[in-house]
Amino acid sequence: MDHEQLINLLPLAALDREEPDEARLLEEHLREGCPQCEAELRAWRETLAAYAMASEPAGSENRVWQRLDARLHAEAAAAHSLARTVLRPRRPDRGERQPSVGWWRGVAAIAAAAAVLLLVYDRVITNRARRAEVRQLEQLETLSWQLNDLRADLSAAQTQAETLSKVLDERARLDRVLMAPDLQLTRLAPTGPARSAGGVVAVSHASHAAVVQAFGLPPAPPGKTYELWWITKEGGPRKAGLFHAQTGRTAVAPASMPPPGERVMLAAVTLEPAGGVDKPTGNMYLKGAVERE
């Protein structure tokens, strides 16, 4: 990458939106030292700062200051508390020998020296306390963020668990139908739009359950869904259930039992508006002849 190309990257670098390899190249270049690029990058940052602050001002500086003021007070209180702890005179241990009155001058001198030392170190202690407070606040903030992340993870896990539970229920239903002694299978073959698609409709009158399984269907476009139909000699197409397809996954969904008292000729799958329709309107994707019992 030549210098001109690197210069062209600088606006994106100011946005922090370079691609990783671009960022690496630019970083190396800047590390080697290039006053022209540094100045350009700075100018782009200033442009973006002006862009960022062009919105109508919002919020309240007083509320922001209240938050900061509270932190300043907490900081000061922490420093004061620490200083008091350090400055508090030590109580003599039980049985410890008390200094005699004759030594008062020495004790006073030592106390004065200690006070001077403590005053000298007061600033150091205050700064340490402030840094400790800052660290604590940062740790608290990190923990708060972690807690939020965990809550989000928990919510996602719950959703996933519900989905898995639903899939397992459907799978159990399929197993129950497939294990039924009166199992009746209708194989579904592609009819055009998805040539590699296929499926099966399993029905058990004894279990009073039916399940449709389909594979190779493209995901339905937004606002659309797949609908299964029983096509009877007497009444034509009868609604039998809705399902969604996902790329690379077999769709399994409960289906309605074939209408009693009617002779079912075919099972078919069409693409219909979301929520389903009473009579097929969309393209037929799968079809299979129902064997007579």
Place this chain on the structure above:
Amino acid sequence: MADVSKAEPSDRQLVAAMVASDAQALHALTLRYSRMLTALAMRFSNDQADAEEIVADVLWQVWSNAKSYDEQRGSVAAWLVTLVRSRAIDRLRARKARQARPGGQMPDQPVIDPAAAVDAAQRAQIVRTAVAALDGDERTALELAYFSDLSQSQIAQRLGIPLGTVKTRIRGAMIKLREALSEQRK
């Protein structure tokens, strides 16, 4: 007419005062920038309370690490903007799964530095005019690049355009903004 701005310390002077633990400097910087920074944070969080918290966090970070300000890298305003944007994006990532809370409160106090406020308003007006004059595609590309967490490739995908076009649009928009600001300084 008196030049009020001369009486006010510069941003750099305020940061220098913060290094010496001058809380008044933090107060002055808060009054000067917090509403503009809150507006910026709201472009990411869409929640005023959240946005004000982000701004307070950033100002506290500046107070605690005032020594780390490097004027060679840019102005104090650019530093603040970078910190707010970065923190807002971090929070956006952390809270992706959470829904934004409703509501917001009315602004209640004007800034106390009228000269600086007028200056900032004029500058903002120039930028807004320049942004409005941008080609719609360029404006969209720049907004997505700045006010979202999307990479260039994701922006290309979102807009259904090649990656090279995204780069061209963003760069074009930024050049026009920079030119508009240069005109203002002349």
